[in-house]
Amino acid sequence: MCGIIGIVGCDSVNHRLYDGLTLLQHRGQDAAGIATSHEGKLMLRKGAGFVRDVFTAEHMLRLKGNMGIGHVRYPTAGTSAAAESQPFYVNSPYGIVMGHNGNLTNAAVLQTELFESDLRHINTSSDSEVLLNVFAHELQALKPAKVVTPEQIFTTVAAVHERCKGAYAVIGMLVGRGVFAFRDPLGIRPAVIGIRHTDNGTEYAVASESVALQGLGFTRLRDVAPGEAVYIDTEGNLHSRQCARNPALSPCIFEYVYLARPDSIIDNVSVYKSRLRMGEKLAKNILNQRPDHDIDVVIPIPDTSRTSAMEVAFHLGLKYREGFIKNRYIGRTFIMPGQQMRKKSVRQKLSPIDLEFSGKNVLLVDDSIVRGTTSGQIVQMARDAGAKKVYLASAAPPVRFPNVYGIDMPAPAELIAHNREVSEIQEIIGADWLIYQDLEDLIDAVRYDKHPIDTFESSCFNGEYITGDVDNAYLDSLERERSDDVKRAGAGDDLVVL
DSSP states (O other), X not given: OOEEEEEEOSSOXXXXXXXXXXXXXXXXXXXXEEEEEETTEEEEEEEESOHHHHOOHHHHHHOOSSEEEEEEEOOOSSSOHHHHOSOEEEOSSSOEEEEEEEEETTXXXXXXXXXXXXXXXXXXXOHHHHHHHHHHHHHHXXXXXXXXXXXHHHHHHHHHHHHOOEEEEEEEEEXXXXXXXXXXXXXXXXXXXEEEEETTEEEEEEESSHHHHHHTTOEEEEEOOTTEEEEEETTOOEEEEEOOSSOOOOOBTHIIIIISOTTOEETTEEHHHHHHHHHHHHHHHHHHHOTTOOOOEEEEOTTTTHHHHHHHHHHHTOEEOOXXXXXXXXXXXXXXXXXHHHHHHHHHHEEEOGGGTTTOEEEEEESOOSSSHHHHHHHHHHHHTTOSEXXXXXXXXXXXXXXXSSSSOOOGGGOTTTTOOHHHHHHHXXXXXXXXXXXXXXXXXXXXXXXXXXXXXXXXXXOOOTTSOOOHHHHHHHHHHHSHHHHHHHTTOOOOOO
């Protein structure tokens, strides 16, 4: 999970790219980068850390130009944040910078092809650099002239679709020529187009979530369709074309559960309303299993679960209370690299309000339970605050399988629900009762009112990998490369190898 944004404007875009990345900061806290184009030259600044840490006033002054792209990264592997911060750059053809959200499942094969056949050097272990070089090679193969055409962009993206497998939402820029974006043929990762009319002309933007566009004054135009490519030239003209042979909308359902901000609209579905419906369906499941429950109060585990928890409380006819105060200077623990860091962070992140727990039977509501470590600590915090009984409800089904499409849950052994029954998980977490959302209910909550979504990418819940190229050998290799042990071994490595 990363965040991408690109703007072609009528005046300087540097501060708007910065502001857009801050609105997408929840999608990646490991590194950030911005690239702009000014008078045929590339201006690039990227580095490890939050957006506010990477860019100073001096950096912003140097990022000149009326078009550019930005990226926030979150870690999925034990590699250097500095070396793998995005956007990546290649100088031929034209000079191309690119940022990518997702994961290529055939990156290893592509890297071999690029080295042996395409004669291109990959300098990092990032699949985003692989994707950039595939794009650059396919564009170069067209023998483009000085002036690039939308047709050449679309032909190139079609070739990328033929070679690349997995999930990818991409933002890129041809230096001095325009900004392009495209989405994989299944639309697993999100991308949305915005438009803004000014006295000087029309501006366009593409971002991972509509919240970034809204915050910058753009009106949400539409989502980038699965397999579609869009190209915005320097004159502010938007060109688009379907570039995949068999596109089908299959967005990642975990975007709605956890990744996206509630005020975003993804594939024409309100994240906020989908989470309300998750809470409604979870409440019905609670009543079905325990109609004579003894719950006194419903308390969310902030922040993502608040929307669902409010609806759970409403449909159960119970009090909703804020029982935890969140330290907003601690990042999202789910996307922190390494189990030890997550363990340390949860008690720094959350502080209980004892009076909301003392002498009560408490139902804690979380958006999902992935590794389970933080859930166990939170249950114990509730007991330490005086709760008589602590129940835990998850607005998502059990996460039993690795995600290979850009979410940091790669090693089955690190998933608390992998090969375990709910009763076993309940015992490990230390809850008096544990209940999960049903997958069918989750799908219905998102695909409300027969929304035309073909299917959802739900592999972390059902183990079904929709790209059709994921086998046990791939999963084993992913676990070796991206486990928490690997991340700990790679921690602190900021060497850039040239």
